[in-house]
Amino acid sequence: MSLDIAYSIEVDDYLDPDRAYDFYWSGLIKDKKKFLCPGTDCTAQVTCANLDEDVQDMKVVPHFRIYGSHSKSCEIFNDIPLDLRYEDGVSVKEERRSVDESVVDVFLLERPSSYYDEPKINRFPNQKPVKKSQFIKRPIDSILRENGSVGNIYSVRSVVSRYIRYKKDGSLDHRRVNIQGRDVHYRSIFKCIWEQDLDTLPDYPVIYYGWAFVNRLPSDYGYQIKFKKHFTKSEEGYITTVMIGDRLIDSYKVKKLVTTRLERIIKKEKSTAFVFIYGKPEENVSQKGVKYANFSITNLDMIDINYDCPLPKEYNK
Ligand SMILES: [Zn+2]
Structure with a gap:
């Protein structure tokens, strides 16, 4: 089963592979193995494959792979939806459902100023097991809030990467991207x-x-x-x-x-x-x-x- 999102130990937040890639190449993430399964109480080790590849093509698009074994209660293991929440209690699942149903990604021409905020360094120094933050961080920007922060795209590189991913999983025909209020099919x-x-x-x-x-x-x-x-x-x-x-x-x-x-x-x-x-x-x-x-x-x-x-x-x- 593939993961859309994983917990990054290094930045103490839940990331999608595109954002993990940006963070790796901007220096905030240094180790592609420092990810965990996003499931509740699960510490299965996750690697972001191809994070360190500066080549992007049909074969090497960054994606999460699970290596460790899941906890018994893990949602991913049990194939039930994750209930990840923002700190204000709003469920990401609810927001994502609307994104998934309309299958429209939103391409924003500016990143929020908080996009590359430095992680709180060494919140869990050498301490095992790592305690995952309970909440996904949400940038304060109101536009992001309306669109849901997971699933937004901030670079042409990510648009290309999404195209490759959708082509691979066979969903390309239904996918659209919204740029400045205009919906465009990924195909065109x-x-x-x-x-x-x-x-x-x-x-x-x-x-x-x-x-x-x-x-x-x-x-x-x-x-x-x-x-x-x-x-x-x-x-x-x-x-x-x-x-x-x-x-x-x-x-x-x-x-x-x-x-x-x-x-x-x-x-x-x-x-x-x-x-x-x-x-x-x-x-x-x-x-x-x-x-x-x-x-x-x-x-x-x-x-x-x-x-x-x-x-x-x-x-x-
Ligand atoms: Zn798990």
């Missing part, structure tokens, strides 16, 4: 840059993707990502680039993941990457008359840079 959320005429694009941001060249900028202030295939308009090509400044990377909590990937990519003989970006391209003409349709980003959660195409073959272009 990604748009290939190559196939798009600028005049036919939606007037709101979506997630574009494609193979791109990655280079250090001549100024050495950051990286340039230049998509291999162009947007078009009246059969003319529009070159598409994204700049990622070192300062933007430095201010990003999950920068270790981004820098690990970028540094490995630019060392390759062909410094190419498969890139997803949430946004809307902006048309521009250079002084020399070259036409551009560029993306600009102010938050690295809005871009996902991969060594290879993490999605099925039909996306690999």
